[in-house]
Amino acid sequence: MINLAQNLIDALSLGSLYALVALGIGLLFSILRLINLAHGDFITVGAFALIVPSMEVTAQLAIGALNPVLLIPSIALIVVIVALMTDWAVFRPLRRAPQPSMMIASFAVSYIIQNGLIMIYGARPKNVNLWPALTGQLSIGPLRIATLQIVTIVVTLVLMAGLALFLKRTSYGIQMRAAAEDFRMARYLGVRGNLVIGMAFGISGALASAVSLLFLSQTGSLETGLGVPLALFGLVAVVIGGMGSLVGAVVGGFLVGFIVTLLQAYLPPDLRSFRDAFAFTFVIAILLWRPAGLIRAKAFDQRV
């Protein structure tokens, strides 16, 4: 029983992280029809922005040493700027390009960011101890929960609630939803296309920065490929959730988190190193059962 509860909390906290990644990817996809393979690298940028740029093996905290009240907005700002810059430099000239071209362009952005980081920070992983105060554990009866897991779950819920409020209640949010429903029609009705897309990149970047901080305080290890597996799980979550549906992205994120955690817990030990392979296989199986994803976005049904 305790074991099960423990696994459930693990799954929830991992799932929250994937849900945040999936939201960042799904938001851009719903408006721009862009599969952003560089989302993971936004996360990596947020993590590297904490330290002093140098090739040294030992990382020295710069922004990372600030008070969280300053730290969180600064990192968010940096990632948002990077996200907006990629939009301006690469994706804006490709607005009318077919979807596969945009996806390839985002792969190019990802490759440039990763190798740019290697150029500035070197290729070797670095240890970073961000927020050591969060590494403790809470005991509820016989159950022991890492503080960080609680923080991750709470932060995710707060961000999701905030995003939902923004999308449902504010004028800009409604414009974004209109653009996601039918971009051309929304523009005819006075929604400014580039503004909406810019906001989508901004929010996607802000979500990525939250993932950077949460993920880095869990692992404590900085490497230039840090965001790649996160983005991969996030992309997969978007697909199984139903492409174009934000609720689907969140559901997909939690589902992937659960699958990975349960495999980690219940696979026989000698198969555990193949966990990710099993997880992806499972995901492909879900897609066979529901090719359009769990929650179908009506705007994405092909009209003839």
Next chain:
Amino acid sequence: MKIPLPARFRTPVLLMAGLTLLVALATAIGSEQLNFTLTEMLIRMIVVIGLYMFVGNSGIMSFGHIGFMGIGAYVTAWATLAPEWKQVMLQGLPAFLQEHTYPFPVAVLASGLVAAGVALILGAAIMRLNGLAASIATFAFLAIVYSVYSNWESVTGGTSSVIGIPTVVGPWTAVAFACLAVVAAYAFQVSRYGLMLRASRDDEVAAQSSSVDIVRVRLVAFVCSAFLVGMGGALYAHFLGVLTTDAFYLALSFVTLSMLVVGGIGSLTGAVAGTLAVTLIVEILRACERGFALGGAQISLPRGSQEIGLGLALALVLIFRPAGISRSREL
């Protein structure tokens, strides 16, 4: 000058003649460095042509083909390594692989077949998805192959490298296989299946209403292209002599996809031209990274310029010449 060739065979014949001429010139110069670069380029060209066969004709991006390349490379390693080495290092191999070695042609063919078999299973599952979802699924496939091969110590040596594969592939072998790939890809694209697939790429609904079985034609292309890419992987193994799982992951996926996009996704000529162009760009940047003397001062670009330069080149081509340098037309 008008070339007196039946129009139907013009593209493959011209491409093959060009490649053969290139190898003849390069071997006449006889620089070892040049031969090395050329062979590597030709092997990548086989992979890019294989990739083109699926991506170019179906319009669906695949990030997973490097996974087939890795699968092919390891198959040939299992088949051709010395039994003494396999019995020590790869104890999980079945007896028919562990105790015997097989000749190069058999091993290469087997590599292609195994890759095609895996593609059949994977493709049967994911070709039913819409194009974008299928692309992400191929990405997931690449991650599966990478994670399995990096962890399956008893069969792949895990993250440590597999060494001692006979290095029998030089520029002439590579160009022979490249020509084979050109012929195969061209034969496919002018075949019934190729035409149906291209129709589905250009207009899915119209093709479907003309009774094209889209899932099936995509699957045929996926399997054929995996066969070529798997053979390419085998040649790569016999060229380097050393295998690591890291070689078959995102970096190589990026390089091969850039080759295809830079050349022009929609044509075989594009696949060939892109491989040539990207190799040239990369080699120039690499030379700049090594540095050159300018008026007594040593000038060199920082390490990593090669990768960033390639990324920029790809982005620029996408923005300014979306159909690639060949404009996606055939020669």
